Amino acid sequence: MTDRATHVAVRPEYDPLADPNWQEPEQPRSRLSWPRLGILVLVLALAGVGGTLEVMHLRNTSGPTAKSWAVPYVDVTLTPTFQFQDPTANPANDVALGFVVADPQSPCTPSWGGAYTLDGAASSLELDRRINQLRQAGGDITLSLGGLANKELAVACTDQDRLTGAYRQLIKRYDVNTLDLDIEGTAVADQASLRRRVTAVATVQKEREKDGKPLAVWLTLPVTPNGLTDDGVALVRGMLEGDVALRGVNVMTMDYNNGDKNPDMLALSTSALNGTHKQLSDLYLRLGQKLTSPQVWSRIGATPMIGQNDVDTERFTLDDAAGLARFAVDNGLGRVSMWSINRDAPCRGTFANVVVHSNTCSGVDQDALAFSKVFAGLPGKAATGGSADSVEIPDQAATVDDPKTSPYPIWRLTAMYVGGYKVVWHGVVYEAKWANSGLDPSAAPAAGTQSxxxxxxPVSPVEKAPRPVPTVTGVKRIWAPGILYQRGARVMSNGLPYEARWTTKGETPSTEFPIDADDPWKPLFNVPGEPVMN
Structure with a gap:
């Protein structure tokens, strides 16, 4: 906690105790009349406005003004794909999706991690559909641009109009209400990219405001135990002076690398947050905004790296998480994130006394989703939607699936589905968690079990039937009912290639996907929705 007694002390222009010629006035001193006393009080009050401006905003006069908001990061392009829209996989109501960066081949074109175009992420990762599902369940996304890897758009794209257009495209496509600008590495000190970013964000933010759709903007920056770096403070100032309505500054409370053999990660984190509070208090004041201490806290976020950090000696534990959550509530911290929910699981195998750096597990002793559940209890946004094991989709049972407009095969009671298979049922897309048959995707699971x-x-009304993709070429023989086919024979049926599993005659190659393993004809094609086997 900040020692406010230290910061509220008045700093006089003249210190008599430091003057060797100073002598204590003789007593008794003349008494002030009431009129003179009133004038003196007024003068002192006015002097106080000028002499203590840099500290008066630190006074905590009202308690927290914000309810801390939990918004964990999701590494969108990481394999296996994290199902953030599924409440059984994600206890959080809202998520920050990272990271949008410049396309390596086209610097002014946004991409997901440099690996997927926006359309590619929609088709390969089901990203747009999963965002819609999260919103139907009462949650929302924060769109995060930048990160440590690849190049942030403002760094790579030097054409101001195209950069602004890229930001505009992202915000429109994903209907973004909150934008997170994660600026790391050399980008923090890149002044040219700062100017381009400020212009683009300010422009788009004003456009959204004009359309009645305000855009909240967060800066995510590295931090030391003493607060932001000088470059970080300058970056914040540049955004504010550039007319960006900054919602807050989210500091990455991780990877301090301060030389401690057994660092106290909670103490380092709270120290970093207190330091950031002082810096922002001073910065806002210098820019003409007198903020109370709670108002400044509401403009600060914290993002620890859960479990094992990149620095070998640094491990952010569940106890640290609980302590940070208490700190957030006590101070009214505007936001608490974590890197990342993909890592919120124990590492498999024996890792005793071994440092584990992983993108898919924490490297510390924990239950699955333990960190998420600590932060999900923060009061900023109450979770809404379905139960822990299902999401209620209005009027789902009344929807009749049309094979012509369903992007994946329609679920069948008798089919055997392998893990990862996607189906459509009553207008909604589902994905099998494990091999199963006869289990209605829309049915609520039994008590104590998972679906x-x-x-x-949801299925979009403009989608079309899946188009199977052949895995072989050169098959020209057309299947006919009166011919006896030997094992290994290849035929074409309904424009698709098949191979006989055994001797067969009069058995039509199936078009009910997935094709059962006991069907005499093996498909020589892939159907959208079925996992590709290596």
Whole structure:
């Protein structure tokens, strides 16, 4: 906690105790009349406004003004794909999706991690559909641009109009209400990219405001135990002076590398947050905004790296998480994130006394989703939607699936589905968590059990039937009912290639996907929705 007694002390222009010629006035001193006393009080009050401006905003006069908001990061392009829209996989109501960066081949074109175009992420990762599903369940996304890897758009794209257009495209496509600008590495000190970013963000933010859709903007920056770096403070100042309505500054409370053999990560984190509070208090004041201490706290966020950090000696434990959550509530911290929910699981195998750096597990002793559950209890936004094991989708049972407009095969009671298979059922896309048959994706699971299906999201009315993709070429023989086919024979049926599993005659190659393993004809094609086997 900040020692406010230290910061509220008045700093006089003249210190008599430091003057060797100073002598204590003789007593008794003349008494002030009431009129003179009133004038003196007024003068002192006015002097106080000028002499203590840099500290008066630190006074905590009202308690927290914000309810801390939990918004964990999701590494969107990481394999296996994290199903953030599924409440059984994600206890959080809202998520920060990272990271949008410049396309390596086209610097002014946004991409997901440099690996997927926006359309590619929609088709390969089901990203747009999963975002829609999260919103139907009462949650929302924060769109995060930048990160440590690859190049942030403002760094790579030097054409101001195209950069602004890229920001505009992202915000429109994903209907973004909150934008997170994660500026790390050399980008923090890149003044040219700062100017381009400020212009682009300010422009788009004003456009959204004009349309009645305010855009909240967060800066995510590295931090030391003493607060932001000088470059970080300058970056914040540049955004504010550039007319960006900054919602807050989210500091990455991780990877301090201060030389301690057994660092106290909670103490380092709270120290970093207190330091950031002082810096922002001073910065806002210098820019003409007198903020109370709670108002400044509401503009600060914290993002620890859960479990094992990149620095070998640094481990952020569940106890540290609980302490940070208490600190957030006590001070009214505007936001608490974590890197990342993909890592919120124990590492498999024996890792005793071994440092584990992983993108998919924490490297510390924990239950699955333990960190998420600590922060999900923060009061900023109450979770809404379905139960822990299902999401209620209004009027789902009344929807009749049309094979012509369903992007994946329609679920069948008798089919055997392998893990990862996608189906459509009553207008919603589901994905099998494990091999199953006869389990209705829309049915609520029995008490104490989990559904075998993850909810991906609703089917769009403009979607079309899946187009199978042949895995072989050169098959020209057309299947006919009166011919005896030997094992290994290849034929074409309904424009698709098949191979006989055994001798067969008069058995039509199936078009009910997935094709059962006991069907005489093996498909020589892939159907959208079925996992590709290596």
């Amino acid at each position: 075998a299906w993850s909810v991906i999201g």
